[in-house]
Amino acid sequence: MVRKSRLIARTALAAALAFGAFGAAGSVALAAPPAAKPVPPKLSKEFVALAGPFQTELGAAQKAGDAAKAAALLPRWEALVAAAKTPDDQFFAGQFGIGISQLTKDQALQARALELSVNSGRLEGADLGKFAFFLGAAKLNTKDYAGAQAALLKAQAAGATDPDLPALLSETYFGQNQVQAGLDTLWKAIETRAAAGNPAPKEWYLRGLSIAYRSKMYDQAFRFAMGNVAVNPSTDNWGDTISLARAAGKYQAQETLDVMRLGRRTGSLRDTNDYAEYIQAADPRRSPGEVLKVIDQGVTAGKLSPKDVFVTDGRAQAQARLAADRAGLPALERDARAPAATGTVVMAGADTFLSYDDAAKAEALYQIALAKPGIDADRALTRLGIAQFDQGKYAEAQATFAKVGGIRQPIARMWSIYAAQKAKGG
Template structure:
């Protein structure tokens, strides 16, 4: 972990002090980088004995010898504090590490190049002992010295969240994710979750959707898909048709996991006038063992939609002819929606394109569903183009489907034989 590595680097810095202890006594020129090294022979010998015990792993002896150090110069005070820090680090004594760092800061011998990192470490140790005020002060000091590491941003976010200050935490969490992205490093799932939780608390559903999509691209498990869709569906005021397409996506990724999932999807499809789709999802739920025939809501729904589904399918050819002759695209969009609900995706593509050509339709909705229909027909490249053109309230659901399209494309690419192998197979089969 970054924080542990930072600590080990400071121990390495303390070891460098040990190298100075073994060097001849000489003062640096005033214009040389770093502290002026000024140690008496007696201090050098006493400090060297501490270093020897530390290197031997004899902490008891090292701590005992530390108490005999009697620094008299600024650099000797710095070196003694560095040795106390190393001993405290080896013991895992955070409080003692923090005290040793404070003693180092009291000197003028802290190398300027090390000061930003040391201030960050002071903030970390204050955080670990629960002194959040000092932790923030040290981290801000480190920032003024130029320390802008991911670990410092993470720590500031942690502090504000532990203080139950989500408004103050959110800018740090956003900055943290941006730093991960800029560094090309994978964002830990836990930080996506924290950012999403802060988005919920602030009611920023656009950010919640974007974060869920990014999280799904990085962690595309079935369970993560279900959690993302189920949670996003709780957004207030969501268009029922957008909700329906999210349930369709949940089914497409195989994330229908409970009676509630199937029941909610089927009920929404029925209310949208897609009786055959409602019937199909109830049958799928029963086949998956998530619904039983005696379940009250879906049993009643099945009784209602079954005769309507047959009429719906029978009326579709005539509706398609009328839509083709209509002056605008609204009838074509409705016919496309019907074909879509029946999983007849190539026909849905045909009529969504007709609807866009004729005009007079919600282009965001039509482009979103055209993109899905293209993807379900196997045309992933054009699916991306159409989904990217979805706007308004449809942009978010189209974005979720775009993540699924990208995952389908990767799966297809990984299952396609390399060109040489493909040609070999073709020759072998000829």
């Protein structure tokens, strides 16, 4: 997901470092620290005396790629740190420690060495942001979450622009069991990137989803799942999103029905439970045609056994109702279109035609129902949007879904996301 659990790459770090070389005799030929004031570095005599030969031996170890020789320099590096009196001493002691850590793969040493340079006071602006970011990443590697958080916040304040910074910062909250703060940090970063036209990596969504789900924060998990499926549409992602919607929403039958209808259209009904929940929500006595289609689809997909009692009973009930239900459609439409029809009668007609995939008639009746008093407007709007979707009227469907509020709003948002994807040929 992010640059975690590894040492900072030497190539990236080399671009940030700006120290020169000590001569064998202890003479100094050092460049000033990055972004430091344009004056020669102020080094103490004690530090220079130790640093000259140390630099020579460290350079030889680096040239040879010899980790053992670098590790052997650790006691002398500790002496260098102890001898560091000035801010420049501290800065360059940190650089030498980083050089050792790159060869020895010592994460704790790298964090300590970076901290010396960051805390030296010899870094400003973009360079401070860069080093503080590296420090935060290094401390995260060692599970010093509080220290990593402080460093990354300092990097952020200094204007660091590394794209991994927000995700790393969220990990510092997760590491301290501040789950909501971590999720909020990660989501804000996702929204910021989206606003800039630069979608976040899918790993960010999956990380938020995973953390929230393990914490049983299903509404939060659903937020990340819905964000993920919007930019990374796939059957699996739709399956995750729909499952989490059901877990987070704790819906009754009518809301569940419209969630499962989306699952059927996205091809993301996964298992026996999905099909069974769809059949129960649709109800063989109320929507026999739709139930029979779902049963047939589940059997064909190998998710329902045609010999299962639940399946045979559901099929028998639906088949017993089917002929009379179909025969009554003309009268149902006539009654629903009558000027004096109540909202209940019109909604019943609209729901029936939607269940038989007659989207055009369903759309017309939902429009009539919305002008009647006493109806569940959010339910009518949700299903009006579905009827428009089923006719390929994706822009109209999105506009309708945007009007849905209350407990159905998340359901409408999912449908709207799918309508937008279909409008783009998805």
